[in-house]
Amino acid sequence: EKYLSASKKVVDTVYADPGLKKKVIFKLPDAENDPKSTAKQVLTYHATLAYRRRLSEEDLAPLLNAFAKGQQIDKNFEQSLRAPLTALLVNPRFLFRAEHDEPGKDEWPLNDFEIATRLSYFLWSSMPDRELFKLADQGKLRDPKILREQTLRMIADPKFTALSRHFAGRWLEFDKMIDQVDPDPKRFPSFTPELRRSMYYESIEFFTHLIRENRPLTDLINSDYTFANVTLARHYQLKEPVTGNELRKIKLHDPNRGGILGMGSILTATSLPLRTSPVHRGVWILDAMLGDPAPPPPPDAGELPADDTKADGLTFRQQLDRHRKAKQCASCHARIDPLGFGLENFDAIGRWRSKDANGKPIDSSATLPGDITFSTPKELKQLLLAGKDKFSANMTRKLISYAAGRGLEYYDEVTVNQIVTGIAKKNDSSRELILQIVNSRPFLNRSKTR
Known part of the structure; x- marks a missing residue:
């Protein structure tokens, strides 16, 4: 019912806008085309796009029947198309991406329309455009040369930012900046809605630029550039002068800042409202960057204080050292904690700091299993690059x-x-x-x- 209600609203919106309605109902009956044949042309076009494949008469039959019933009630051509257009939007072939089966086989090739759909939802998070449909209809998308040309065309298209939002955002977890990250406003009054947005879009711009400009993947680990506006530049204390609210590519002079490990979105998303979380940051590096996730904590692992100012005079490192002495925690924390401590110079909203919330010097030195040592984000990134x-x-x-x-x-x-x-x-x-x-x-x- 919700799908049907939403579909009716979409069609109502189209009909309320004369320009939009003309684009959807792009042909009207005339002396050479009766209402039925004209409706078939309009519905064939939209159903092909909606179902993302070549249509059969069986696909068209219910849509044309709905049009015919509308004609019996109201001879108005455009009004008779309301029902079939609404039906298109609630059809499972439109709502779900179905691919054909070949019983008895373990693996089988996709047809060209299925390739067009996969490619489009991969790079654009949307249905194929006319060019992809045309090539699919011609059976050309399995040609490696044409597939390469189309992929490059789609990367250059503005819709390509969808890969950054939907893939990179979930993989690297900077999509949490949208509505899942809430630094304490009293502890971090500079974390404004504008700063939140700037951090989020910095990551999107960076990932999009990485692929469009054919940068090496290692730029994600370490780079000498990022995308910043005046809000981010002030937050990061950048040397390069930056003005305006629009993000632009700028050179970084601090070797600790470049790459995703120096981005405010990542550093904030892996922190708690009142403090940094070396554990969360270490777990994130193992999982998101290295694909080697740590196991979940045991039920009796206990919890660390949510506020690092209430630590009985101990630094957070001292609290965590005490916590990891428990046998059930030691082995995992030996992998996790050093990675997180390597980023301790970044506070819970990604600002550089030399002292913690209690005024004590930050100790970011760390030793991984195998006596691998480092003490700065720069050295941690060098380790990851190796x-x-x-x-x-x-x-x-x-x-x-x-x-x-x-x-x-x-x-x-x-x-x-x-x-x-x-x-x-x-x-x-x-x-x-x-x-x-x-x-x-x-x-x-x-x-x-x-």
């Missing part, structure tokens, strides 16, 4: 899963390894990663659920 293939493989898995609309299986690791090896030979090209994924076996084929 193992960049692990980051590349994790990002590749995440992107393939998102693009194919399914979780990866053990047999997909062959593709992952091939892609990681291939892009490493091309300076870890981010655009090459996208191109190789859309030409990969998991993307161009459908597998039986195993």
Whole structure:
């Protein structure tokens, strides 16, 4: 019922706007075209877009029947199209992305319309445009040259920012900036709605730029640029003069700030309302960046104070050291805590600091298993860059899963390894990663659920 109500509202909106209605009902009956044949042309066009494939007479029959019933009640052509247009918007073929089955097979190729749909929802989070539909109808999308050309065209399109919002936002968790992050307003009065928005869009602009400009994937780990406006520049204490509210690319002079580990969105999303959380930040690095998530804490793990000013005179590091002495906590925290402490110079909203909330000096030194030491965000990033293939493989898995609309299986690791090896030979090209994924076996084929 909610879908039907929403669909009726959409159609009502179209009919209330003469210009929009003319675009939707793009043809009217005339001396050469009677109402039925004209309605068939209009509905065929919209149903092809809505169902994202070539139509059969069986697809069109209920829509034309709905039009015919409307004609019996009201001879007005446009009003008779209301019911079939509404029906299109509640049809499961429109609401769900269905791909054909081939019984008895473990894997089978997608048809061209299915490839067009996968490609469009992967890069644009929306239905294919006319050019993709035309190529699908001509059976050309399995041609690697044409698939490459279309992918590059779509990356250049403004709609490509959808990949940053929907994929990168969920993967890196900066989408939490929209409505899930609430730093304490008394502790952090400078965290304004404008700063929240600026942090969120900095991450979107950065990820979009990374792929559009074919930057290496390692820019996500460390870079000498970001996107900032006057609000962010002030927050980050940037040396480069920045004016205005529009985000623009600027050079970073502080080696601790560049890359996603220095972004306010990530640092705020991995903190608590009143303090930083080395544990959350360490868990995030293991999971989001390295694809090696820590297990959930045991039921009796206990909790650390939510406010670091109420710590009985202890620094947060001292509190956490005391907590990790428990046998059930020690092994996991040995992996987690050092990574998080490497970012302790960034406070709970991503500002650089040298002292904690109690006025005590920040100690960001850390030692990972194997006696691997570091003491600044810069050194932590150098450590991650040294193992960049692990980051590349994790990002590749995440992107393939998102693009194919399914979780990866053990047999997909062959593709992952091939892609990681291939892009490493091309300076870890981010655009090459996208191109190789859309030409990969998991993307161009459908597998039986195993």
